[in-house]
Amino acid sequence: MACTVPEPLSSLPPLRLLIAAPRGFCAGVDRAIQIVELALERFGAPVYVRHEIVHNRFVVERLRQMGAIFVEELDEVPDDRPVVFSAHGVPKSVPAAARDRSLSYVDATCPLVSKVHRQAERLIDEGRHILFIGHAGHPEVMGTFGQVPEGSMTLIETVEDVADLDLPDGNLAFLTQTTLSVDDTASIVEALKAKFPEIRVPRSEDICYATSNRQAAVKAIAAECERMLVIGAPNSSNSLRLAEVAERMSVPARLIERAEDIDWDWLGHPRTVGITAGASAPEVLVREVIDAISAHFDVREEIADHTPERMVFKLPRELVA
Known part of the structure; x- marks a missing residue:
């Protein structure tokens, strides 16, 4: 059922948006997305990807528009096109089957x-x-x-x-x-x-460090929040865990994919709302949610203190040589 979007409430005190840090993309997700992009540059479109490269529809759709074709099984990949394996990893039988068919493949496993x-x-x-x-x-x-x-x-x-x-x-x-x-x-x-x-x-x-860090970041801000919005896909394990962490600290939490998924009736008129994002959710979606809330409330943004993540993973040699 659609919820009514509230009108701006200028008479209320500012809504504090407490934005967790770290949040969003981890090094493994960033690497996997770059692999698909580089494969498209190297081989040209289409490039096939077995399963979602990461669990985020926005990311998948952007790559699809660039020329990626997402399939469930290897037998959907033509003999003359390259295939990328998702960041989640694949059984040994999958690259073995690719080699049997002489398929070009790139492994984006984290x-x-x-x-x-x-x-x-x-x-x-x-x-x-x-x-x-x-x-x-x-x-x-x-x-x-x-x-x-x-x-x-x-x-x-x-x-x-x-x-x-x-x-x-x-x-x-x-x-x-x-x-x-x-x-x-x-x-x-x-x-x-x-x-x-x-x-x-x-x-x-x-x-992984990113999962642990994002859960710790939610714990660090939860005591100050009356609601928690977690930006991520419903099939994203690490995003689901972030919502669970907040709920266990007695903070009502909702997992949303986009700003359009905000349940304004559920959000109500709190004084402080926490925002975080799973490791597969790009920062542009975080900004989208903040902007949507800012359109209806007098908002004060606050980024939580944190230790920056500096992890970077090397790209496959066949794409950067």
């Missing part, structure tokens, strides 16, 4: 996801069974499971899943999806350690 893939391979080589903490059906989970032999990895989604496990201790290890809730994952990890004292723990945190 390097932090690739790191998890390599960890999984090493653990299997050691003879361990992997307990993988993640969300069923997510492309990153499917890609990671596709790195190892079938049956050598078990998906764990909740603490309750840990309680239901009937596996011998001694040859187990765990890994995690990179875009999970930091707090939820910590609870599951503690449950795994308690049940399996000998379980192999990763040498470093699998949840």
Whole structure:
């Protein structure tokens, strides 16, 4: 049901927009988008992309207008055109099938996801069974499971899943999806350690720096907010987690893709609204939301203090050589 957009309320005190930082694009997303753009420059249109390059319709549509064609499976790609694999990673069978067809392909898998893939391979080589903490059906989970032999990895989604496990201790290890809730994952990890004292723990945190940083930024501003708007796609795991973080701190939160999705009745007339964006949401959408709110309220923008992110990932050599 459409909501009524409020008229400007000049009689009310200014609405404080507390804008989380960091927010929006991470280095892996930025790299993946650049890969598609460079592939279009190098090979010309069309360039095929298997699955959404990142989980954001605005980004996907812009690349589509530039000449990218998004497909679900490799058999939709003609033999004479290049294909890009999404930032979420793909099972080993996908590049193998591309090589069998002599397809030109570029892998845009986030390097932090690739790191998890390599960890999984090493653990299997050691003879361990992997307990993988993640969300069923997510492309990153499917890609990671596709790195190892079938049956050598078990998906764990909740603490309750840990309680239901009937596996011998001694040859187990765990890994995690990179875009999970930091707090939820910590609870599951503690449950795994308690049940399996000998379980192999990763040498470093699998949840990516951008996911952790964006959740911490929401926590830092939530106590001052009466509402939280999270800009991101409904199929974006890290964006969904940001809304959950706010809700757990008793701040009503809504996940929106564009300014047109703002529920003005739900927003009401608060004194402070928090704004953040998932790692696949471009800053232009953040500005769009701020401008929409500014059109109806006397707004005072405030950027939260933060430590800048300086992570940059190298581009594939075949596109920059």
